[in-house]
Amino acid sequence: MTSNGTAEPGEPAPPDGAAGSAGPAPSNGAAVPGEPLLSVRGLKVHFPIRKGTLLQRVVGHVRAVDGVDLEVRRGMTYGLVGESGCGKSTLGKAVLRLVEPTAGTVVFDGVNLALQGPEPMRRLRRNMQMVFQDPLASLDPRQSVESALTEPLRAHGFPGDRSKRVRELLDIVGLPAGAAGRYPHEFSGGQRQRVGIARAIALNPDLIIADEPVSALDVSIQAQIVNLLEDLQEQLGLTYVVVAHDLAVVRHVSDVIGVMYLGALVEEAPSDELYAxxxxxxxxxxxxxxxxxxxxxxxxxxxxxxxxxxxxxxxxxxxxxxxxxxxxxxxxxxxxxxxxxxxxxxxxxxxxxxxxxxxxGTIRAAASAQDPTATEVGAPAVQ
Amino acid sequence: MVFRQRGRPDVRAVDGVGFSVAPGETVGLVGESGCGKSVTSLAVMGLLPRRGVRVEGSVSFDGTELLSLPPDKLRTLRGRELAVVFQDPMTSLNPVVPVGTQVTEVLVRHRGLNEGEARKEAGDLLRRVGIPDPSRRLREYPHQLSGGMRQRALIATALACRPRLLIADEPTTALDVTIQAQILELLKTLVAESGTALILITHDLGVVAGMCDTVHVMYAGRIVERASRHDLFGAPRHPYTGGLLASVPRLDQPRGTRLEPIAGSPRDTIPWDRGCAFAPRCPNRVEECTSATPELLGGHHGLRCFNPLRSGPVREVTPR
Structure with a gap:
């Protein structure tokens, strides 16, 4: 089962359209028809810490997300970076209401998600999907790929031939048609992530939140998945929120990057400018x-x-x-x-x-952290 | 090195790997999961189970042959002269013993200090690896420390006897980048100050670029390319090395260039005795690759390939 063929998806498409190569003048609004698809205001997710067996007093809160505002334009990629525990994954889940926000509003395509009851929310979910870090954990080991891909189609009443749609999806993500009858453990990590992506795009969503989509994969495979995500955005006009700790990967795929620290955004910038x-x-x-x-x-x-x-x-x-x-x-x-x-x-x-x-440069870093001589750590101290 | 399991064909995890480290030198072993880099380090330290594993070859440490050394002699050497830091500090530290005891244990056992001296020395060690408030930390259990601090405590344990050889197996993979920078800095200072020889095992090319003098790239249990870091990154010759470098996005490069992944996955391999294990994924494959076994040739810049990259995909470095 060689997956040699799977590395080259259909036709080579330029990476995320004109937005990426905006060049010297990164004018966000001009390159992409960018009305905001997702707008988050003052979002907070606080998890109560309880103590005691009977009364369960609340003794404090884990302020995982502590007042975040952000806006994602249609067809763009918003990258969220930060170290472990900064709340970036919780933020991603709170946007989809996979965890309930404590405060704040999430407006998706003009609809305030917080005001939706369970059934309207369920129907809205077809437009926003999630890709998880570890496909081995997010796919049911006893469910064949076909069944995993048919499930969202059935749940949301997909009109038309479901098995045809499954074959179509496999083709889009670069898996052979024979993959349909196989089980997650039969695939390599990269192929499993392709299945996870196929499941996410099954219902033609507008928004995909990808939580560490490549960090569980080997270096040589990461690029395959990154390219696949870029191709899909091109073909299907997807909007991404990519949550990851690997800044190099995030910068590569994102148009705008938000840097999180301890539950809040500390900086937001076009990704070309952030490193510069x-x-x-x-x-x-x-x-x-x-x-x-x-x-x-x-x-x-x-x-x-x-x-x-x-x-x-x-x-x-x-x-x-x-x-x-x-x-x-x-x-x-x-x-x-x-x-x-x-x-x-x-x-x-x-x-x-x-x-x-x-x-x-009026304010400089403290001497302990930055000293013209001491910070030249790249200097061959080891020779 | 061969792994045997009853009823299954033997697995040749590492095959003909050879390298040397000088005092004060840092040598990198790079490769993806399953390439045999960790198993190599376990074999060097004599930490592989004796049953079911056959280790052949020679590991010579300052003239002593480690593979044939009796277990008690090896144990004396390990911890004192040889030390190892593993990826996951939570599984390397004993969860039910305070951190302090785990550090002092080494000092008492190998340096013959008494309990009081050892505690004082342990405090100094923790301070040296950058753990604030060491006297409190010594009393705490591993779960009370953060991941970065646990890794630093582990490094402190490894450094307790000023080993002459330190093997760091993915020492920063489980850590965040800002903590990673601290730990790498610590290792660098250590090598520079005490002349410890360091074997750094990692999958992260960036870490290698900043740390190692010599780099060995492993694929499917064999070294496929061996060079100084400047040669390796400046002009990679093996298609696998070149492929790895082209498939990682770089922060200092302009955005918008498409990544060039290596086709297939590390599972797509052929046994070395029938050709080159990388051949099924290799863009430079020629007929010879699937019929004969390539040898590791060349002294200074060693290479195991029939059809190497002519001029590697050297990318322009934009000065900032």
Missing amino acids: EPLHPYTIALMSAIPIPDPEVEERRRRILLTGDLPSPVDVPPGCRFHTRCPFRQPTRCAEESPDLREMRPGRKVACHWAEEIAT
Whole structure:
């Protein structure tokens, strides 16, 4: 069972249309007919922590998502990045109401999802689907591929020939027609993720939320799935929210990237600009921490090391939530006043009091984290 | 090295892998899951079960042959001269023993310190690996520490006797990138300061590019390419290495270029004795690839391929 043929889907399509190659002037609105498909306002997801066996007192809250605003335009890809525990997956699930938001609104295609009863919500779900990280966990091991793909069609009353649709779906995601009768364990990781994607697009949704779609796969396979997602967007006009911790992958597929830290967005930018000029101290540190597979570049890079660990989302620091680890921290204001996500310049949003000063170099990182000599960590210390 | 299981054909997990590490040098073993990189490290440390596994060849550490060393001698060497850090600190640390005890244990056993001295030394070690408030942390259990801290505690244990060889098997794969940067920095300082030889096993090409002096790329149990990191990343010769580099998106490259995946999956392979295991996925395949076994040739830049890449897909580096 060679899957050689599966790597080349149909015709080579340029990566996500004109949006990706916008070039020098990344004008978001112009390239893509972009009315917002999804709009999230003040979304919060707090999980209560209960103590005691009988009374179950609530002793605190895990503030997994703590007030997020974002907007995703039709046909675009919004990338959500952040480290484990920052709430990015919870945010993705809360958008689909797979976990109930504590506060805030999610408007999908003009419909406020929070106001929908169970049955209208169920009907709306055909337009928004999810692709999960580990297809082995999200596919039923005892269900054949055909059955897994037919189930959404049956549940939503797909008109027409279902088995024809299954064959069509397999073809779209680059699996042989013979895959229909097989079971998840018979496939490799990449092929299983193709099944997961086929199931998500079965009902022609508008929006797909992909939660770490490639992180469980081997490096050589990741690119196959990334290309498949891009082709599908081109062919089917899909809108994606891609949630992942791998910034290089997210930047590759996304038009706009939101960086999350401890339940909130700290920066939002067109993906071309985010690496070229990160504005928030956390993004700056995150970018500098990502290893680049090129020794020449690695040796020249300046790395900003964060100290300490991510604070617990039960105890979000007062003031700016990043101030406990921030190398650019300034006295008093950072610890006292929580910065809003504000538009610093068109298309660039940042939640930092001092973003302008940091960008111009007026405020520099603390010596422990950044020192002209000490930060040249790429320098061949090992020779 | 051959794995045997009754009623099944033997599995040749690692076949003819050879490399050397000098003091103060960092050597990388790179490859995808199942390529045999971890098994190689277990064999070097003598940590594979004696039954059901046949290990052949030679592992020489400072003139001592490890494979034929009696178990008690090996045990003395391990922990003192040789140390290993695994990917998942939660399974390497004992969950019901405080972290401090696990660090002091090594010091008492191998360096003959008494309990008090060992505790003081353990505190210093934790501080050195960047764990704040070490005296409190020493009393805590592994589950009370975060993933990054657990990994640092494990590294502290590994460093307790200032080993001359450290094997780090995917030491940062389970960690977030900002924590990864801290741990890699720590390992780098260690190698530079104490002249420890480091074998770094990883699948992450970025980590290799920043850390290793020499890199061995493994595929299906054999080394397919061996070079200094500058040669390997600057001009990869093996189609597998080239394919890996072309299939990862890079942060410092302009966006919009399509990724070039390697076709198929690591499962699509043929046994080495019938040809090149990578042949079924290889864009450069020639007839010879499926009829004869390629040998690892060339000294400085070793290569196991009949039809290597002429000039590797060297990508322009845009200076920032």
